[in-house]
Amino acid sequence: MLAENLFTDLDTEDKGKIKRNQIRDALFHMGVEMGIPPLSEFPLLSDILKKHGAEGEDELGQAQFAHLLQPVLQELADVLAENPMVVLQKIKINNGSKLRKILADEKQLSETVEKIMQEEKDGLSTKDVIRHYLEKNGASLGLPPLNDELVILLYDTVLGAIENGNTDAKTSEKDEFLVFLKEILEKFAAQLEVNPTFHDLDN
Template structure:
């Protein structure tokens, strides 16, 4: 049975300059520009709203950076071209943030459900496993009301949205098929009732997709590359990293100390954790710097090697 895939939203969707929104005539405030830009972004991201951190970063871009005076929201833009320009600027700023910190989502469009519903063997296996898991007393019987728990057990991994997101849709489908009450069902009856419920759900998702965001951090190296390409930014970040650590008397860090530093502070550089990346461990195993290297001298070399290792 095919598993539901994950989609990484890394900002590419926001870089197209062709706006979907219809820009009308008349003056629009900066607040209106932000509202339109967020509507445009949501339309491109399968209906998903931008996270607060992305929205804040995009607004700072429109404000003119950290030193902006905060007056953008009250400004007026009187023509459609200036409005479009600011909307595009907002989208590009949001895209830059997502490139460094992508959003991982599941797009539930009914295709995953339909694929295993069309395969009798796959469906029979799933239904049997669900029945066994829910029949905790091993009676060989389940009440109709357990169909709701069956959907919850299937979960996003199998293409079923959670009740917290699509409670009305799921409840209406269950009611339509009489999947309520305490009437007892055997395995065969359970299968016969589950199949049309899932078919209706697949049809509903095909008409209106549901997007579920996951709390998964994607480390793709883009942030690390940007830092390596910007000497000023690199010096600022590594300088703050080293200030938080006590150097040896001669201003150096041992190999072990530098590894500990990158383990603790590496996220700011865009490094994955050592627990999840064999590439980081391999760089150290190669003995790419001496045990008494100076902090400033060895760090660029180490971090460059981490980038080139394509973790």
């Protein structure tokens, strides 16, 4: 199944064929999460690929690709078993700690509410106005970047559990708006504490 999925990902032209040297790309696709060290930190990988003939421009079908990938992965596993290595990644873990600090800072919360209210849009509920603001500026409050499906799902989960206010954002008093924002941020913090998100520091 792994070889089949990798082959499908690499067969971008849907020809049913990929080049032999794309075995290297397959390993890159698997990545550190699946135990494959980066070539830059594990030069022996090039020797393993060369040893098993995973070079050249000739094309392979799916079965041939799987047949070639298997011994490469097996030898790589054997080498790493004898010489384990640790790969450090520039990953940021978001567990809601920054959000909790902001929730304890009434001044910053008040300033955030003022910014949100300045961006109000006619016809939107309080919840929708806040969501619109958080999607654009959430990182400054400690929310994870909105760049993958898990974070989008987090937004949907948190905001889906929030009831709209009795008045729309245009007529809401600042204090009411503040209570509403705090409820949303508290739910985000609780979700992130239980299910932290991970993302590259470059993002």
